Amino acid sequence: MSSAGSGTTRPQALTKDGQLRRILRLFRPYRRKLLSVVLLVAGSSLVALVNPFLIREIMDTALPQDRLGLLSLLSLGMIMVSVTTSSFNVWQTHLSATVGQLVMHDLRTAVYSHLQRMSLAFFARTRTGEVQSRISNDIGGMQVTITTTATALLSDVTVVIAATTAMFLLDWRLTLASMLMLPVFALVSRRVGNQRRNITRDRQRQLAELSSTMQESLSISGILLSHTMGRSHSLTDDFARQSRKLTDVEVRVTTAGLWYQSTIWIVIASMPAMIYWVAGLTSSNGHMAISIGSLVAFTSLQQSLFRPAQRLLTVGIEIQGSLELFGRIFEYLDLPVDIAEPERPVEPAALRGExxxxxxxxxxxxxxxxxxxxxxxxxxxxxxxxxxxxxxxxxxxxxxxxxxxxxxxxxxxxxxxxxxxxxxxxxxxxxxxxxxxxxxxxxxxxxxxxxxxxxxxxxxxxxxxxxxxxxxxxxxxxxxxxxxxxxxxxxxxxxxxxxxxxxxxxxxxxxxxxxxxxxxxxxxxxxxxxxxxxxxxxxxxxxxxxxxxxxxxxxxxxxxxxxxxxxxxxxxxxxxxxxxxxxxxxxxxxxxxxxxx
CATH class of the missing domain: 3.40.50.300 (P-loop containing nucleotide triphosphate hydrolases)
Incomplete structure (x- = not known):
């Protein structure tokens, strides 16, 4: 039997791959809903890629040839694409939010249930505010990642694959020119992600410290003690110092990688100009190798590619920070229960009380x-x-x-x-x-x-x-x-x-x-x-x-x-x-x- 007086063994930290596998297991009970989300996201992403091809036909065929019927049909198709993608987005947002909140509910309940099984010794050596912070701040901090990031990841991956394929079909040379900067973006994104993860760890520790201070000093016992000891002002000063530390950390979280993101947006904004320039270089005797409609369709696809690609890199940064939050939650879930219920308990027929x-x-x-x-x-x-x-x-x-x-x-x-x-x-x-x-x-x-x-x-x-x-x-x-x-x-x-x-x-x-x-x-x-x-x-x-x-x-x-x-x-x-x-x-x-x- 374990002794309740023994120190709680700190669970061994999971590797990044181990954490990701464990996170994916959290979604397993909701795989049917997730399958519906996948289908809706994939459908919405694929339907949205139809628009550039409709634009190409409008510019290369319907408008030059004055084919009003075809123009009306193509314009109606663009409207239907918008209606369809919007409808798909509403449903997938509802489903993904539901799944995300259910996963957060499961996590909160699992942590609370596990803490209920911990011995008195654990709570005697752990600040109440720290325990509460794991349930409220850490799980609350994962809300965006769980409810929207997974869906955005799936949507953006689908768009990137489909857009890249469509761009190759239009012009493989322009596609290769468009891909030159992606490896650089990925490398910088990884570095920023590691930085964000370390800052997130500092933020959650400071949040736990602030929660502990509030829990102890704003209880009736704490207020009674501070008033009778004349410590209200000093407690306020201590709280202000801790809050300022949290403010500084939050600023670091928000500004981490800003120059990197700014650079990416500049490159994205400059890419259409570069494509036009490359298209001009490949022209021969005043005739372009690609039609105007195809060029417009290509730049539209290019924007469809780079925006989700940039979001994917940003999501990678967010996931790095969220892994730290998941790690803190898994750390509590993996705490050994030092006073465990017997596997085969003895049930006496009657209790006399000796x-x-x-x-x-x-x-x-x-x-x-x-x-x-x-x-x-x-x-x-x-x-x-x-x-x-x-x-x-x-x-x-x-x-x-x-x-x-x-x-x-x-x-x-x-x-x-x-x-x-x-x-x-x-x-x-x-x-x-x-x-x-x-x-x-x-x-x-x-x-x-x-x-x-x-x-x-x-x-x-x-x-x-x-x-x-x-x-x-x-x-x-x-x-x-x-x-x-x-x-x-x-x-x-x-x-x-x-x-x-x-x-x-x-x-x-x-x-x-x-x-x-x-x-x-x-x-x-x-x-x-x-x-x-x-x-x-x-x-x-x-x-x-x-x-x-x-x-x-x-x-x-x-x-x-x-x-x-x-x-x-x-x-x-x-x-x-x-x-x-x-x-x-x-x-x-x-x-x-x-x-x-």
Whole structure:
């Protein structure tokens, strides 16, 4: 089994060919729509090439010979070409946009789903803004490439091939003269593309940094801290510096290769003049080797060739930048899941709630001293265990091993005799309910926050859980009752009210095991008593494991263990440990000492 405390292995970077193959696989589910796009693009491109030949007939035949009927027919043909190409373009744009957005949806969902499978350790060492930036900025930055570039690439390739063929049919010498500059354009385009890719990498990193700053400083907690510490101006200055860096990078992205593109446009604009000049050189005795109509048709085809050829080179530059975005997304998708669901999970017939730890050891990545070592504890079903100790003794870490927020480095944690690593995640979350020290509430109604634990819960079930948590009567006094919006992170409620809401939310799942991580440590004495009543009511008939900071809350526990530097130093009941006069007695005496005024 992988340890949750181990560092996340950085996935090996894909080669450019490997990335392209992987990108193409993203479009595989939509190949029927893509086939329709291909046909529409090819049809539109081929139909558009008919116009130069119609122009040639108009100039060489219809106009010189005063054939009004033929002129009308050819003119009508040019109009029909425009109608047909426009119709094809509308349909292919709709289809390609649909496919592109579906691919982006798949990518966003895949990244979000994969991140949901990552362990707590990953999020403990990764800034939230960085994670959000991968989903929003990086995938959002690929929108143009996915939705329009692929279609433009196909369309332009079709036009270039068809136009080149038609030009050879008209005059092979003029065609060769027209192709002389293309290799130079391709070479310069490749260099600019590499430059654009490097700049794109810098831009996405700066976007992630800016997103992290906004996420941290513009949350309620961040605003509260900046106002009370008088740091609003300095935070604004820091944000301005980061924004200016992003501005500079964006300018570099926009201006990369501008001189190259300008040169190409100058050459394209000059090509008709060169063709006329070459046509004049090949004339003999005042007679041109090519008719006026064919020459006009040829220059029209030439423009049809060079414009898509120039776009193809530009698309190549855009793809270089997009490869960096795809690479950042694939990097997250390839992150190894260090806490994986078992392939063949054990499904116990019933959950009683016995918790047993045998030889449990745990170490965080990058730390030399183990956080836990040789912990042996058994909590019979329906009994209570309290975990106490100094700050940093490993109390919370030990409690997080039970719901498998981390995996043990050594030893085992079992529920009803089954290793938690052999239980499915659904079974494990049904077995263990966790009330953390810091209550997290969504910016939604009270009812929605409670139903996060059980989406199909009835109102009666909500009321019952709230009554057990001693919060129902208070909620009913609110103007909107259970429809009250709690505010960002629950800031419309006090600490004790949020804790009781968290207890009610956990009770709604009705787990046989309840893990309480210092649920009353940050509360005043009066509020602590109210929350403790809720905890006592919630613990009835359940296996309860309490991480305690205030020792007054664990006096009635069936067993108390004292952790010191990750090891169990003492165990017993409250009275037994006091009589022993060891670590626990010292902690109790310090906890009850009057504070000097």
């Amino acid at each position: 918790v047993r730890m045998r030889g449990v050891g745990f170490s965080y990545a990058g730390t030399q001293r183990p956080t836990l070592a040789g912990v042996d504890v058994t909590v019979p079903a329906g009994r209570s265990l309290a975990i106490v100790g100094e700050t940093g003794s490993g109390k919370t870490t030990l409690s997080y091993l039970i719901p498998r927020l981390y995996d043990v480095t050594s030893g085992s944690v079992t529920i009803d005799g089954v290793d938690v690593r052999d239980l499915s995640f659904d079974t494990l979350t049904a077995a263990v309910g966790v009330v953390a020290q810091e209550t997290y509430l969504f910016h939604a109604t009270v009812a929605d926050n409670l139903r996060f634990a059980k989406p199909d819960a009835t109102d009666e079930e909500l009321f019952a859980a709230a009554r057990i948590a001693h919060i129902h009567d208070y909620l009913m006094l609110l103007p909107d009752g259970y429809d009250t919006v709690v505010g960002e992170r629950g800031y419309r409620f006090s600490g004790g009210e949020k804790q009781r809401l968290a207890i009610a939310r956990t009770i709604l799942r009705d787990p046989p095991i309840l893990v309480l991580d210092e649920a009353t440590s940050a509360l005043d004495t009066h509020t602590e008593q109210a929350v403790q009543k809720a905890i006592d009511a919630a613990s009835v008939g359940r296996t309860t494991i309490t991480v305690a900071h205030r020792l007054s809350t664990v006096r009635n526990a069936d067993e108390i263990i004292v952790l010191d530097r990750g090891r169990v130093q003492e165990r017993g009941t409250h009275d037994e440990l006091l009589l022993r006069g060891g670590h626990y007695a010292t902690l109790i005496n310090r906890d009850t000492e009057p504070v000097a005024v």
